[in-house]
Amino acid sequence: MRTADFDFDLPEDRIALRPVEPRDSARLLVVQEGVLRDAAVRDLPGFLRAGDALVFNDTRVIPARLSGLRERANPEGGLLTVEVEATLHHRDAPDRWSAFMKPGKRIKPGDTVRFGSLTATVLAKGEDGLVDLGFDRSGVDLDAAIRDVGVMPLPPYIAAKRPEDERDLSDYQTVFAAHDGSVAAPTAGLHFTPELLARLAEAGVSTHAVTLHVGAGTFLPVKADDTADHRMHSEWGEVSVGTAAALNAVHARGGRIVCVGTTSLRLLESATAEDGTIGAFHGDTAIFITPGYRFRAVDVLMTNFHLPRSTLFMLVSAFAGLETMKAAYAHAIVESYRFYSYGDGSLLFRSR
Incomplete structure (x- = not known):
């Protein structure tokens, strides 16, 4: 149809x-x-x-929206950083989630993303906007870290009109x-x-x-x-x-x-x-x-x-x-x- x-x-x-x-x-x-x-x-x-x-x-x-910094080595020395946001989508392993990331075009496999105290590596990037994130923690430790740094993922038609709150x-x-x-x-x-x-x-x-x-x-x-x-x-x-x-x-x-x-x-x-x-x-x-x-x-x-x-x-x-x-x-x-x-x-x- x-x-x-x-x-x-x-x-x-x-x-x-x-x-x-x-x-x-x-x-x-x-x-x-x-x-x-x-x-x-x-x-x-x-x-x-x-x-x-x-x-x-x-x-x-879960508080599945995470804000952080994408880090990538600068050929001229130091790090290139960009503010990014990840919305977790599907848990693929104890230490891995697929996620939708913004701005997605700037994300590449191998990038490091720091969400406060939580660190992830971009393992793969799909054509549909999903990326695979491997985290530096696993299982219940990863769950606890996500609760600490994440916020409630309000639907986009609400989040565009007001911020999330208590x-x-x-x-x-x-x-x-x-x-x-x-x-x-x-x-x-x-x-x-x-x-x-x-x-x-x-x-x-x-x-x-x-x-x-x-x-x-x-x-x-x-x-x-x-x-x-x-x-x-x-x-x-x-x-x-x-x-x-x-x-x-x-x-x-x-x-x-x-x-x-x-x-x-x-x-x-x-x-x-x-x-x-x-x-x-x-x-x-x-x-x-x-x-x-x-x-x-x-x-x-x-x-x-x-x-x-x-x-x-x-x-x-x-x-x-x-x-x-x-x-x-x-x-x-x-x-x-x-x-x-x-x-x-x-x-x-x-x-x-």
């Missing part, structure tokens, strides 16, 4: 710079069989049934956050509160955790004119044996699998066989879902509103129908819904 098919105009004032309080007071646009209904996140239990299963991503965002340390983590590794929040999960989870449990909706460490590639625009020419960056995820068995049992009993966010959906679909059986999963996924994809596991999706021409808008269009999602987004814009990471949510029922 043409990437232009997934374009739409969004007024700048619809981009949320802060989340609402309390989190479950955010608005929720329910999209079912082409019908749009305005609600609030706190109303979620009323749209689900006893026996349904809520699947959330329990990843935790509020973001809590605002940009979900109530589910348990495992360090993401450089972007699974934002649909930001709407949940302990009170909402208690009400869902009272309604007979079970909750299950999977882990997908979200990479910085989630914010990259699709530059190809045809979606078939776009390459997704891989992200690491895990579905446990117990979670897979529990979700298969939910389907066997006639319950629905309700994913909180596109990250948990992408991971479950990666873990599911052609016959719809969900298996354990441990590794990388680069699944790219566009209209025409046949969903195997997920019945309902709760997700925020996504960027035009993005892989995530393509995913929701595959799930609920392109024309339906265009109408839903047009409605959301007219009705002043708040967009993107700190914005409102939608509840999508899969088109059949």
